[in-house]
Amino acid sequence: MRVIVVGAGVLGTMHAWHAVERGHEVVHIERESEARGASLRNFGQIWVSGRAGGEELDTALRARELWEGIGARVPGIGFRANGSLTPLRTAVELAVAEAALAREDAPARGYKLLTAAEARVLNPALRGDFTAALWCERDAAVEPRIAQLALKEALLASGKYSFLGGREVRDVVEGVHGRAVRDDHGDLHTGDTVILCTGAWLGGLVRELAPDLPVRRVRLQMMQTAPLGEPLATSVADPDSFRYYPAYAGEALDALNAAQAQDPIAAAHKMQLLMVQRADGGLTIGDTHEYEHPFAFDVAEEPYDHLVRVVESYLGRPLPKIQRRWAGVYAQCTDSSRVVHRQQVRNGVWLVTGPGGRGMTCSPAIAERTANELEW
Numbered sequence: 001m002r003v004i005v006v007g008a009g010v011l012g013t014m015h016a017w018h019a020v021e022r023g024h025e026v027v028h029i030e031r032e033s034e035a036r037g038a039s040l041r042n043f044g045q046i047w048v049s050g051r052a053g054g055e056e057l058d059t060a061l062r063a064r065e066l067w068e069g070i071g072a073r074v075p076g077i078g079f080r081a082n083g084s085l086t087p088l089r090t091a092v093e094l095a096v097a098e099a100a101l102a103r104e105d106a107p108a109r110g111y112k113l114l115t116a117a118e119a120r121v122l123n124p125a126l127r128g129d130f131t132a133a134l135w136c137e138r139d140a141a142v143e144p145r146i147a148q149l150a151l152k153e154a155l156l157a158s159g160k161y162s163f164l165g166g167r168e169v170r171d172v173v174e175g176v177h178g179r180a181v182r183d184d185h186g187d188l189h190t191g192d193t194v195i196l197c198t199g200a201w202l203g204g205l206v207r208e209l210a211p212d213l214p215v216r217r218v219r220l221q222m223m224q225t226a227p228l229g230e231p232l233a234t235s236v237a238d239p240d241s242f243r244y245y246p247a248y249a250g251e252a253l254d255a256l257n258a259a260q261a262q263d264p265i266a267a268a269h270k271m272q273l274l275m276v277q278r279a280d281g282g283l284t285i286g287d288t289h290e291y292e293h294p295f296a297f298d299v300a301e302e303p304y305d306h307l308v309r310v311v312e313s314y315l316g317r318p319l320p321k322i323q324r325r326w327a328g329v330y331a332q333c334t335d336s337s338r339v340v341h342r343q344q345v346r347n348g349v350w351l352v353t354g355p356g357g358r359g360m361t362c363s364p365a366i367a368e369r370t371a372n373e374l375e376w
């Protein structure tokens, strides 16, 4: 079988990966010379901790397993099982962590409540002020800026994969010999199945194929520092992440929200702290969430000031210089309990988009499910 995959972000790349694994030939078409969308701009967090119980958690856990296996075969993606810590300071924060630990699925996530001293054994860089921490052993990380390229090299080595960069797919055509897509060079690419993984580009071709897509766009601000000069052995989140991730919803979170107002800047920009160390020692730190259109075209400074304050309070030291600031946009199902929007838009043509803020985490399992459903 010949599979045409459109879009070389993580979702497209993982569909190509599963197709090649199952012995098929893949033609992968990308508008840019290499992908430059959400898949490169993210934290690279393979984030299990806050997932909603049920399908979302099952998908994340399966994906975590797949990432680990792929990481063993393609070391260039930088997979590491670093886990995460959420430092806690107040009784209401502690109560949310305790409620998370009481969940039936807590063992599957590898949750543990640690004292500050125990947390510092796992991550000695956390020399700041906190009394306890929620540990999630299943969280992991990859290097988003290079993972796609490393996977592409591995796919090229299979001999079953070709990559066509700098070509925007403009049209889907049904022919006698299967499906075809036409790119903006006027070339036709024919296959048995077409998988469109076009990310947050919801206009143009995607609007023509699926006019009422139940997917919205979300914009985030991020930053990266110079090398820290010491390991940050685990990923780190702050208790604002409890307000954001569905696993923490419940009475304890309601009590936290009632007793402890979010910092006004964090509330205005719908923020949480997530932080992970890059392979070069720098820290990727975020994030904000913007839902209203039109999105700002510039990055606002206020949220960065807030993040620096929060991080320095956990590290107990000044942050290294901020070297990069950027924004990224992802597509999210409007029913955010859905892991992804997978829709047959023409005979043999599938659109897979909208994994939201968990797309990097879940992509290998989402693509595996597509492959299973299409009986590749």
Ligand SMILES: Cc1cc2nc3c(=O)[nH]c(=O)nc-3n(C[C@H](O)[C@H](O)[C@H](O)COP(=O)(O)OP(=O)(O)OC[C@H]3O[C@@H](n4cnc5c(N)ncnc54)[C@H](O)[C@@H]3O)c2cc1C
Pocket: 006, 007, 008, 009, 010, 011, 012, 029, 030, 031, 032, 034, 035, 036, 037, 038, 039, 040, 041, 042, 043, 044, 045, 046, 047, 167, 168, 169, 170, 197, 198, 199, 200, 201, 205, 220, 221, 222, 287, 327, 328, 329, 330, 331, 353, 354, 355, 356, 357, 358, 359, 360, 361, 362
């Ligand atoms: C700042 C930020 C931080 C995030 N952090 C995390 C995280 O830590 N963990 C996590 O799990 N998720 C995270 N996410 C979400 C995750 O990054 C996305 O869900 C995921 O990358 C989406 O992948 P994708 O392949 O669908 O889209 P993209 O990476 O955007 O790729 C789509 C590709 O399709 C191409 N394309 C579009 N239209 C066409 C066309 N017509 N022809 C050819 N090519 C086309 C585009 O050029 C693009 O390269 C984050 C997202 C952002 C923005």
